[in-house]
Amino acid sequence: xxxxxxxxxxxxxxxxxxxxxxxxxxxxxxxxxxxxxxxxxxxxxxxxxxxxxxxxxxxxxxxxxxxxxxxxxxxxxxxxxxxxxxxxxxxxxxxxxxxxxxxxxxxxxxxxxxxxxxxxxxxxxxxxxxxxxxxxxxxxxxxxxxxxxxxxxxxxxxxxxxxxxxxxxxxxxxxxxxxxxxxxxxxxxxxxxxxxxxxxxxxxxxxxxxxxxxxxxxxxxxxxxxxxxxxxxxxxxxxxxxxxxxxxxxxxxxxxxxxxxxxxxxxxxxxxxxxxxxxxxxxxxxxxxxxxxxxxxxxxxxxxxxxxxxxxxxxxxxxxxxxxxxxxxxxxxxxxxxxxxxxxxxxxxxxxxxxxxxxxxxxxxxxxxxxxxxxxxxxxxxxxxxxxxxxxxxxxxxxxxxxxxxx
Amino acid sequence: xxxxxxxxxxxxxxxxxxxxxxxxxxxxxxxxxxxxxxxxxxxxxxxxxxxxxxxxxxxxxxxxxxxxxxxxxxxxxxxxxxxxxxxxxxxxxxxxxxxxxxxxxxxxxxxxxxxxxxxxxxxxxxxxxxxxxxxxxxxxxxxxxxxxxxxxxxxxxxxxxxxxxxxxxxxxxxxxxxxxxxxxxxxxxxxxxxxxxxxxxxxxxxxx
Numbered sequence: 001x002x003x004x005x006x007x008x009x010x011x012x013x014x015x016x017x018x019x020x021x022x023x024x025x026x027x028x029x030x031x032x033x034x035x036x037x038x039x040x041x042x043x044x045x046x047x048x049x050x051x052x053x054x055x056x057x058x059x060x061x062x063x064x065x066x067x068x069x070x071x072x073x074x075x076x077x078x079x080x081x082x083x084x085x086x087x088x089x090x091x092x093x094x095x096x097x098x099x100x101x102x103x104x105x106x107x108x109x110x111x112x113x114x115x116x117x118x119x120x121x122x123x124x125x126x127x128x129x130x131x132x133x134x135x136x137x138x139x140x141x142x143x144x145x146x147x148x149x150x151x152x153x154x155x156x157x158x159x160x161x162x163x164x165x166x167x168x169x170x171x172x173x174x175x176x177x178x179x180x181x182x183x184x185x186x187x188x189x190x191x192x193x194x195x196x197x198x199x200x201x202x203x204x205x206x207x208x209x210x211x212x213x214x215x216x217x218x219x220x221x222x223x224x225x226x227x228x229x230x231x232x233x234x235x236x237x238x239x240x241x242x243x244x245x246x247x248x249x250x251x252x253x254x255x256x257x258x259x260x261x262x263x264x265x266x267x268x269x270x271x272x273x274x275x276x277x278x279x280x281x282x283x284x285x286x287x288x289x290x291x292x293x294x295x296x297x298x299x300x301x302x303x304x305x306x307x308x309x310x311x312x313x314x315x316x317x318x319x320x321x322x323x324x325x326x327x328x329x330x331x332x333x334x335x336x337x338x339x340x341x342x343x344x345x346x347x348x349x350x351x352x353x354x355x356x357x358x359x360x361x362x363x364x365x366x367x368x369x370x371x372x373x374x375x376x377x378x379x380x381x382x383x384x385x386x387x388x389x390x391x392x393x394x395x396x397x398x399x400x401x402x403x404x405x406x407x
Numbered sequence: 408x409x410x411x412x413x414x415x416x417x418x419x420x421x422x423x424x425x426x427x428x429x430x431x432x433x434x435x436x437x438x439x440x441x442x443x444x445x446x447x448x449x450x451x452x453x454x455x456x457x458x459x460x461x462x463x464x465x466x467x468x469x470x471x472x473x474x475x476x477x478x479x480x481x482x483x484x485x486x487x488x489x490x491x492x493x494x495x496x497x498x499x500x501x502x503x504x505x506x507x508x509x510x511x512x513x514x515x516x517x518x519x520x521x522x523x524x525x526x527x528x529x530x531x532x533x534x535x536x537x538x539x540x541x542x543x544x545x546x547x548x549x550x551x552x553x554x555x556x557x558x559x560x561x562x563x564x565x566x567x568x569x570x571x572x573x574x575x576x577x578x579x580x581x582x583x584x585x586x587x588x589x590x591x592x593x594x595x596x597x598x599x600x601x602x603x604x605x606x607x608x609x610x611x612x613x614x615x
């Protein structure tokens with residue numbers, strides 16, 4: 001069998017692994033578990049005492065080493081500190097034991113590993129509307145650790161499959177050419193398979209939800225925000241499917257959520273139950289927006305260039321609920337330009353023209369505005385737009401092309 | 408363009424040839440055929456180039472490939488590859504994809520400018536290759552096949568955590584896209600293959 005086939009076989013494994021990965025996406029609650037019943041099963045400085053769990057932690061240490069050194073880690077001390085402070089707030093008794101890594105992957109996902117380190121994808125930051133939502137996701141993931149879900153799931157899985165190869169799987173992560181693939185879009189090589197060993201039951205997901213909401217409330221985050229995330233995700237999936245003229249993909253992240261709506265309802269009920277009338281909750285919206293302000297253009301860029309127009313437009317319009325600006329108008333234009341069906345060129349041109357009317361329009365908006373004007377046969381205006389682009393970005397990598405085009 | 412799907416194969420983003428019928432290697436067939444060091448037609452034959460040394464050409468697979476796109480490699484598609492686009496017509500795609508796929512590579516349009524073509528390629532890397540970052544190093548005018556074309560230099564970080572570097576030289580002639588593209592691991596392989604790539608570009612001719 002050729003190398004390609006081996007890769008394809010591994011691919012199937014990975015896809016299978018991803019579907020069941022121990023992430024935010026798995027499981028759905030059938031019976032509501034009350035937040036007040038959720039008590040952490042580990043205390044501060046928890047260390048495993050059972051032999052199998054000790055071995056698992058050792059393997060996870062190696063996995064963490066690989067992730068920490070990955071090219072995909074976003075090396076931004078401000079964001080790293082922010083995420084650390086959030087998990088240090090909503091992490092319950094293990095708050096100060098957790099480690100958290102931000103990876104540049106334009107997908108909605110976060111996951112907790114058995115030894116207490118969490119991974120957050122950059123696509124999650126784009127989708128969260130405030131700090132409370134981000135804290136909710138992290139609290140949910142912390143809930144899996146606090147309730148010892150991974151070791152429970154793993155022991156269960158091992159009973160069923162007699163699978164002991166976990167060490168060799170971790171070894172593969174560090175091996176030459178280890179691919180990265182997690183979640184729907186990207187997963188960390190064999191880590192995807194690895195994570196499938198910790199697939200959570202619906203009951204565990206319900207527990208993590210309840211624990212997460214409780215941790216949010218205890219730290220003055222409005223508990224309702226965890227439910228709101230699901231609403232936003234469903235909206236995004238629907239928009240994505242609508243733009244491609246199909247029904248919402250049944251094989252997507254909601255595969256294991258036959259009752260995602262009921263999960264949302266449960267979370268809403270949890271929130272109502274926990275919310276203390278008159279208590280001052282803070283969603284931390286301003287703090288969140290100012291912290292991610294610098295990286296937001298990159299997050300938008302990574303999303304829009306995937307050319308998933310429905311999802312991208314949904315996200316842009318969600319962000320624009322705080323008001324349109326040059327950046328958002330520019331990326332709206334990019335969505336249409338990349339979709340490129342009849343009429344989109346005009347829509348894109350209009351968005352670029354609208355973008356450059358804002359003082360915060362990025363330099364690239366001026367370049368694309370210039371290209372649009374040039375195509376419309378308005379050379380003088382195009383030249384002015386290109387000149388503005390070069391003024392804003394004197395070292396633009398495409399300056400030579402732009403100058404030649406200006407004539 | 409199979410070259411771009413190499414990472415997708417690893418990662419599961421796209422279905423490709425490889426494991427069925429011809430090309431598995433199990434029955435003495437290979438995914439690759441020999442390109443001799445001589446003038447050869449590439450893609451659908453609308454363009455020819457001189458191979459400066461023997462190369463490996465990925466065999467075309469019915470229904471999976473686009474006829475005017477062809478991929479070569481020296482050391483295997485993970486490490487390096489040269490791709491040819493030999494006169495792609497308006498509204499055609501660089502790679503076959505499902506009409507309802509959520510993420511898609513934009514279609515080529517005859518009136519595309521160089522930045523639009525490079526953006527189309529960037530989406531290809533991101534959507535089909537799983538690139539998480541792509542940086543333009545330079546975009547400049549360049550003559551190609553006797554026409555005013557462009558040269559795009561770029562690098563991208565892929566989901567196997569490897570940085571790769573590429574150079575695309577192309578032009579739209581009579582509404583059709585002609586392009587040759589080198590994409591290789593940034594360390595060693597890109598620089599090692601660049602002289603070959605430049606020789607191939609310099610030798611390119613359109614069918615008269």
